[in-house]
Amino acid sequence: MxxxxxxxxxxxxxxxxxxxxxxxxxxxxxxxxxxxxxxxxxxxxxxxxxxxxxxxxxxxxxxxxxxxxxxxxxxxxxxxxxxxxxERQFNKQWLVGIAAAGALGGLFMAVYTKGKGIFPEHALPTAEAQNTQAVGSLLYGQYMFAFEIASLLLLVAIIGAVVMAKKRI
Amino acid sequence: MDAMLHISTLHYLVLGAALFLLGVIGVLTRRNVVIVLMSIELILNAVNLNLVALSRYWQGVYGPNALHGQVFAIFVITDAAAEAAVGLGILIAFFRNKETINVDEVNLLKW
The missing domain is CATH 1.20.120.1200 (NADH-ubiquinone/plastoquinone oxidoreductase chain 6, subunit NuoJ)
Incomplete structure (x- = not known):
């Protein structure tokens, strides 16, 4: 469908x-x-x-x-x-900032108009019922190590946030 | 007209680029640190949108279980959570010392 x-x-x-x-x-x-x-x-x-x-x-x-x-x-x-x-909401370099962002946007547009052909359309599969299951088995299978590192990162972030926000350690 | 009516991967990439640019403008021009952090969240979301759109594209190539882009998007969301927690902690420490939240006044290391 x-x-x-x-x-x-x-x-x-x-x-x-x-x-x-x-x-x-x-x-x-x-x-x-x-x-x-x-x-x-x-x-x-x-x-x-x-x-x-x-x-x-x-x-x-x-x-x-x-x-x-x-x-x-x-x-x-x-x-x-x-x-x-x-107070003033925008800093003194706002014109330069917008110009830099515009240049970056021009770059994106150039890449996307030139590279239009590299994304040919495929017959996309319709909605798969087991998306969550498939993501889970990837997370706990192939990406096990990265997953554990991410949990370590969160632990560091918790401790870091507490240390930063605490008045006196 | 056909390009308007048929939504391809490129449409999502252009939307992601537009969001990314909005985030860049926010980071470069605003003085309020809270809004600068929110602009960083916008940038991370633009990247996530690209990852999920390209994951959809690869699903068309390699079959429905090629979900690496979505897995990476989840890792990016994890990083965004850690970044927001630490960034806002730094913001609170800064506000306690300087009584302001303007980035212009974070100039201790300036010549």
Whole structure:
């Protein structure tokens, strides 16, 4: 069965993501930026579903939109943003920064228009029922070592965050 | 018109590039450290989008179990969580010392 209305949902979700991204980098109030970022992350989770990646979509919602963004909002509450909101929001090099990003964008566009042919379309498989199972067996099979390293990284991050945020060690 | 109506891998890559550029602009131009960290999250998400889209592409080549891109996206999300925790910890320590969250005032190492 062919997917229904894929282009419509793709453009809807990518429009949501881009508007959310623009709001993230332009809002004065950091809380508004965080809320816009949550919208972007949820739209991206829906795009993952369009790409038949339900496990990554679930991880995105639970970990990113649920975990990391709550951490951000807590830190925004801990630091005082009143003073920052009254000040200039963009630094002195903003013109150079936008020019550099524009040059990078031109590079991307050149690569993508020149290399259009290297992604031929294949007969894509339809939704597989065992995506989570397949990801799990890869994580605990072929990527076992990387998985253990990732757990070590998280342990280091926990200790690092506590040491950084603690007043007196 | 056909390019508009048929969503290919390239569409996802272009969307990822656009998000990446938004994140780069945020990192380079904003003064608020919290928003700079959020822009870094945008960049990591753009990379994740590319990884999952290309994983979909390789599934078309090697069959439904070629999920290496998705596995790598999960590792990137793990890294993003660690980075956010440590970055926000540093931010709190900085705010305690300087009473500000502007990147411009992080200039102790400047000549």
């Amino acid at each position: 062919a997917p229904v209305a894929t282009p419509f949902f793709f453009y809807l979700l990518s429009g949501t993501m881009l508007i959310g991204g623009i709001l993230v980098i332009t809002r004065k109030n950091a809380v508004h930026s965080a809320l816009a970022l949550i919208v972007t992350l949820l739209a991206q989770a829906a795009i993952y579903l369009m790409l038949y990646a339900p496990f990554v979509a679930g991880v995105q919602i639970i970990l990113y939109a649920g975990g990391i963004m709550v951490l951000f909002l807590f830190v925004i509450m801990l630091v005082s943003i009143e003073r920052t909101m009254k």
